[in-house]
Structures are given as C-alpha cells and as structure tokens.
Amino acid sequence: MYDLLLKNATVVRPGRPEEVADIAVSDGKFARIAPGIDASEANTVIDASGKLAFPGVVDSHQHWGIYNPLADDTVSESAASAQGGVTTGITYLRTGHYYMNRTGPYAEVLPDAIAAAEGHAWVDYGFHVAPILKKHLEEIPTLISDFGIPSFKIFMFYGSHGLHGRSQAQGQFLMLPEGESYDYAHFEFIMRAIEAAREDPRFADFADNISLSLHCETAEIMAAYTKIVEEEGRLKGLEAYHASRPPHSEGLAVTIASYLAHETGLPNINLLHLSSAKAMEAAMLMAKTFPHIDFRREVTIGHLLADIHTASGIGGKVNPPLRPREDVEALWEHLLAGNVDWVVSDHACCRDEVKFGEPRDDVWVAKSGFGGTEYLLPGMVSEGRRRGLPLSRIAELVCSNPAKRYGLHTKGNIAEGLDADIALVDPNASWVVRAAESLSSQEYTPFEGFELTAKVTDTFVRGNHVFTNGKMIGQPVGRFIKRPAKA
Numbered sequence: 001m002y003d004l005l006l007k008n009a010t011v012v013r014p015g016r017p018e019e020v021a022d023i024a025v026s027d028g029k030f031a032r033i034a035p036g037i038d039a040s041e042a043n044t045v046i047d048a049s050g051k052l053a054f055p056g057v058v059d060s061h062q063h064w065g066i067y068n069p070l071a072d073d074t075v076s077e078s079a080a081s082a083q084g085g086v087t088t089g090i091t092y093l094r095t096g097h098y099y100m101n102r103t104g105p106y107a108e109v110l111p112d113a114i115a116a117a118e119g120h121a122w123v124d125y126g127f128h129v130a131p132i133l134k135k136h137l138e139e140i141p142t143l144i145s146d147f148g149i150p151s152f153k154i155f156m157f158y159g160s161h162g163l164h165g166r167s168q169a170q171g172q173f174l175m176l177p178e179g180e181s182y183d184y185a186h187f188e189f190i191m192r193a194i195e196a197a198r199e200d201p202r203f204a205d206f207a208d209n210i211s212l213s214l215h216c217e218t219a220e221i222m223a224a225y226t227k228i229v230e231e232e233g234r235l236k237g238l239e240a241y242h243a244s245r246p247p248h249s250e251g252l253a254v255t256i257a258s259y260l261a262h263e264t265g266l267p268n269i270n271l272l273h274l275s276s277a278k279a280m281e282a283a284m285l286m287a288k289t290f291p292h293i294d295f296r297r298e299v300t301i302g303h304l305l306a307d308i309h310t311a312s313g314i315g316g317k318v319n320p321p322l323r324p325r326e327d328v329e330a331l332w333e334h335l336l337a338g339n340v341d342w343v344v345s346d347h348a349c350c351r352d353e354v355k356f357g358e359p360r361d362d363v364w365v366a367k368s369g370f371g372g373t374e375y376l377l378p379g380m381v382s383e384g385r386r387r388g389l390p391l392s393r394i395a396e397l398v399c400s401n402p403a404k405r406y407g408l409h410t411k412g413n414i415a416e417g418l419d420a421d422i423a424l425v426d427p428n429a430s431w432v433v434r435a436a437e438s439l440s441s442q443e444y445t446p447f448e449g450f451e452l453t454a455k456v457t458d459t460f461v462r463g464n465h466v467f468t469n470g471k472m473i474g475q476p477v478g479r480f481i482k483r484p485a486k487a
Contacts, residue, residue, distance in 0.1 A: 002026050004463050005042030009053035009424070012391045013414050014400040023053060025420040028462035033414060046465075048424055051457065054395055055414050056087025056123075056421025057377050060402035061272065061298065061344035063369065064091040064125075066098050067354050068441065070113060074120040077349050077371065078478055080440035082122045082467040084374035085423025085456040088403075088411050088481065089123055089347075092153055094130035096174040098163070103132075103175035106139050110147055114480055121478025122466050124419075126406070128153050128213065132174055132182060137193040144197055148482025150210040151406050152194055153272075156253045159183045161219035161226075163319070164368045184256065191264035198266070206484045209407035211268035211296075212261075216253035216279065217245060217320055225249075230364065238308040241363050242321040247276035250320055254279060258286035261293050270296045270405070273346050275303045275320040277330035284339060296341040296405055299331050301379045302372050304343065306446050314363045315355060315370055316446030318346070332387060335397075342402040343380060345373040352443045371442045375433065377423055379447075381454035385427075407484030417487055420463040429455035439472065 004025040011033060012018045022037040023030065039045045059081060064073040081089050093113055095103040100113060106129060117125065130153040131137055143149045158174060159182045174182055191212060198207040226244040229235055235243055254271055261269045271283050274297055287295050306316060307325045316322050334340055348369030357365030380394050395413075403412025410419045430453050435445040459467035464477045 002031055002042040003044065004420070004460070005037060005039060005045045006048040006053060006422070007039065007045060009048035009051055011414055012052050012054045012395050014055070014396040014412070015392055018052070018391055023414065023422065025463040028420055030414060030416050030418050030420050032416065050426070050428070052381070052391065052425040052427050053414065054085060054377065054423040054425060055399040055412055056423055056459070056461065057085045057398045058088045058402045058408060058411055059086040059345050059347065059373050059376055060090045060342065060406055061300070061346050062089045062091040062373060063346070063348035064089070064117070065100070065113070066348050066369065067350045067367065070100070070116040071120055072441070073349055074117040075476070076439065076441040077347060077373070078120070078122040078125065078476070079472050080347070080371060080374045080438055082459040082461070082472065083439045083456065085377035085425065085459055086373050087123050087421035087423070087459060087461045088125065088408060089373065090126045090128055090151070090406060092128045092130065094153075095132045105135055106143060118480065120476055122472060122476045123461055123478045124481050125478055126481045126483055130155060131190050131193070133176070134180055137189055140193050140197050141200060144203060144210065150206065150483055151213065152190065152211070153213045153215070154187050154190060155215045156187065156257065157215070157217040157219040157222060159219055161222050164366070184260070187257070188260050188264060191260055191266045195264055195266040198268070206407060208268065209405070209484045211270055211405060212266060213270035213272050214257045215272050215319070216250055216257055218249040218253045221246065221249040221252065237314050237361070237363050238311055238316050238322055241317055242308050242323055245319070245321050247278035247323065247327065250274065250276055250279035251282035254282040254286060258290055258293065258295070262290045267292060267294050269293055270298060272298050273300045273303065273320060273344070274298065274331070276323050276327040280330060280334045280339065297339060298342055298344060299335065299340050300344055300346045301376045302346065302370070302446065304328065304331055304335070305375070305379050305383060305450065311446035312444070312448035313446070314361060314366050315444045317363055317366045317368050318370055319368045322446070336387060336389060340397065341405075343376070343397045344402070345376045347371045347373040349440055349442045351441060355444070370446055371438070371440045372445070372447065374438050374440060375447055375452070377425065377456055378452045378454050381425060381427065382452040385453070408481065410485045410487045420460060422460040423456055424458040426455050426457050429453070431455055437470070
C-alpha cells in the first residue's frame with residue numbers, strides 16, 4: 001500500500017513537458033509516477049485534478065533569525081515557506097550583531113543554532129555560513145565534514161558600511177577582535193580556504209557542491225552616494241535608497257569578486273540577488289572573461305515583481321535595493337535568455353516594530369529586508385506565464401537548479417526515490433496579496449495589493465501534508481539537512 005496518492009495532477013518537472021499523471025508516495029519518497037494508479041492501493045487519496053504538481057521549491061536564500069529569535073522565526077517563517085510551496089529553505093548564519101548576536105567559533109555557535117531550530121520547522125532546512133573571523137577559515141573543513149555545510153558567504157559591503165545604509169564601525173557591527181578586519185584581503189583568504197577544502201581528498205566526491213556565495217555591493221561607493229543623496233534631500237523613500245546604493249556599485253563588486261575567484265582558483269561562485277541591468281552586465285562579462293569559473297547567477301522574486309514605484313512603501317527597503325522598472329525588465333530579459341540560474345525570496349522577516357523608525361516614512365532609519373517566501377512560486381508562475389516562461393523552466397529555477405548546486409540531491413524533482421516534496425498550485429486562482437493573510441509574523445509586505453494569477457493550495461514535505469486551504473495542518477516535520485544529501 002502507498003501512503004499517499006495524488007490523482008490526476010498535472011506534473012511539472014524540470015526540463016520536460018508537463019503531463020497528467022498520478023503520484024504515489026511511500027515512506028516519504030516518490031514511489032511511482034504514472035497515469036491510472038489504482039486508488040485502492042493507497043491509504044490516503046487526494047484528487048489533484050486541475051492542479052499543477054511542482055516539486056517542492058528549494059528556497060536557497062532565506063534569513064531565519066536575523067531580526068527575531070531563531071526558534072520563533074523557524075516556526076512562523078517555515079510556515080510562510082510552506083504557504084508558498086517551499087519545502088526546503090537554506091538560511092544564512094553569521095557571527096556579529098543580529099542572528100545569534102554573538103561572536104566566537106562556529107564550533108560553539110552552530111550547535112546552538114541547530115538546537116534552536118530543531119523541532120520547530122514545517123519544512124526541511126539547512127544553513128549557509130559566513131566566515132567572519134580569521135579563526136573561521138580554519139573551521140571550514142569541519143563545517144563541511146561534521147555539520148554538513150558546504151556553502152559559504154561573503155557580504156562584500158560589511159567592511160565599512162552599515163547594514164541599513166549608514167556607515168558603521170565594522171568592529172562594532174561584526175564584533176571583530178582588535179587587529180582583524182573584514183575586507184578584500186579577508187575575502188581572498190576565504191576563497192583560498194574554500195578552494196583548499198575542495199581539494200581535500202576527504203571531499204573529493206562532492207567538491208562540486210562546495211561553493212561560495214557573494215553579496216556584491218561596494219562599500220566605498222555606497223558610503224559616498226548615501227552622503228550625497230541624504231545631503232541633497234531631493235529624493236525620498238525607495239527612490240532615495242536606490243540612488244544611495246547605485247547599480248554600478250553592484251557591477252564593480254561583481255568584477256572584484258570574479259577576479260579574486262580567478263586569482264585563488266576557486267571555481268564555484270554564486271552571485272547573489274543581482275538586482276540591476278549593470279549587475280547582470282558585469283556578471284555576464286565576467287563569465288566570458290573567466291570561462292573556467294562556474295558562475296551561478298541568482299535573482300529574487302522581489303526584484304522581479306516590484307520596483308521603487310510599485311512597492312508598497314518603505315517596507316520594501318532591502319539590500320541590494322529595489323530598482324526602477326527598467327532594471328526589473330532587464331532582469332526578466334536575462335532570465336528569459338537563460339542567464340539566470342535560480343530565483344529565491346531572500347526572505348528576512350522584519351516585524352513592524354523593528355522595521356520602521358521615527359518618523360515612520362524615513363527610509364534612512366528603517367531596517368533593511370523583508371519577507372516574501374510565500375510569494376516565490378505563485379509570483380513566478382503568475383508573472384512567468386505572462387511572459388511566456390515554460391512551467392518546466394520555472395521548476396528548474398526554483399527547484400532543481402538550487403538543489404543541485406547546494407548538494408540537496410534528494411530534492412528538486414518529482415522522480416522515484418527522491419523526497420516526496422510537492423507543491424500543488426491552482427493555475428486559475430486570481431487573488432490579491434494581503435499581508436494579513438500571510439503566515440509570516442511580518443505584518444506588512446511590499447507586495448500589498450499585487451494581483452497574482454496562481455496560488456499554492458497544498459504543500460507536502462516528504463509526503464507529509466503540512467499546508468492546505470491557507471492553514472498549516474499536523475505537526476512540524478521539518479528536518480535539518482546535512483549536505484550533500486544523496487538520493
């Protein structure tokens with residue numbers, strides 16, 4: 001007997017045409033995908049007629065615990081993930097202010113983070129880690145071998161520019177000990193340490209899953225332009241924030257990061273949340289300049305849906321900023337041309353009392369970041385179909401591509417033997433985004449009032465039905481995934 005049988009679903013898989021079939025699940029795995037499976041062979045049968053069955057979305061860029069306690073975020077933001085068809089989220093972790101609000105070796109910090117999330121998640125999850133301290137470089141092999149974390153991150157602007165747009169002493173922000181700095185030299189040494197790990201014989205079988213991701217913005221450019229924009233006082237809101245972190249700051253950082261990768265011989269580079277035409281221009285130029293580097297290019301659903309004029313207020317403040325409409329259109333042109341590797345949410349729940357300062361409409365005192373994982377798949381299906389993007393390509397962008405890169409080899413597709421992660425989507429549901437209907441603890445959204453034409457109705461994590469009809473059901477079943485996870 002199968003544990004679960006979905007009947008008559010329109011199955012969407014990466015790289016192949018969709019087909020109407022039944023999906024059978026046993027022991028948390030896909031057991032059979034075929035038309036006409038006998039309903040009497042399953043303990044639970046669900047009619048999925050008229051629904052698209054996507055592989056569970058792999059949202060590989062989230063920030064649980066950045067502004068709220070990690071245990072609390074794990075509950076509410078994993079629920080929001082499931083609401084959007086996300087069945088696996090990978091969240092970033094670093095030392096310093098925010099997140100765990102502490103410094104020290106990851107051998108001490110990570111167990112506490114894992115323990116804080118354990119038992120609270122509705123979806124499966126993992127961590128990316130940012131080496132901030134010099135001692136963190138020595139921990140990279142242990143992070144891979146003992147914790148199953150083969151993906152690392154550099155925040156290029158943290159060295160001399162504040163998280164929210166004002167300059168800030170880096171030692172204070174990152175809790176750096178005296179004599180250490182977070183700068184280009186440190187970034188080079190991070191790359192050398194990761195490449196050394198890739199060459200370690202212990203990791204030979206999965207060296208391709210060891211990678212470095214970079215937030216590419218240039219601190220010095222942003223600090224100068226922030227001062228100019230604030231002193232002029234001509235621009236307000238999201239338009240001012242965009243001008244204070246200009247697109248060429250992204251392009252310059254992409255170029256620096258790429259040359260450092262070339263210099264250090266590190267081939268697996270992920271360029272995160274590229275937000276502008278200039279950032280993409282630089283990313284494509286670097287790919288041609290250094291063909292031996294396996295660049296992957298990421299964009300977010302926020303930068304694909306909203307611009308500085310359509311987003312609902314300064315709740316849309318984020319790094320890198322939302323851009324003018326011409327940058328949104330440029331991102332779509334690159335996506336449709338095949339130049340984007342995956343799409344994520346960059347979900348960072350920032351509650352109202354934390355997000356906004358005094359006065360409330362002052363963008364300079366607002367915090368950066370917002371949630372959006374619940375709109376990732378609905379937004380991609382809604383806007384992607386309108387622009388002629390095939391459903392199978394959407395499955396690649398939000399499911400299989402990030403799963404393969406980050407070592408989640410049991411995720412990202414609907415195929416026998418893989419984890420039975422499924423998002424059922426009603427492709428004919430027309431609805432208006434309202435923050436009040438989100439399961440996130442964030443009380444606002446920059447997408448307020450946006451009209452979408454597809455909606456997630458049900459989400460299954462390893463065959464467990466966790467979300468239906470706008471509500472969570474059962475108990476949290478999410479697990480911490482050590483990577484690489486092999487099928």
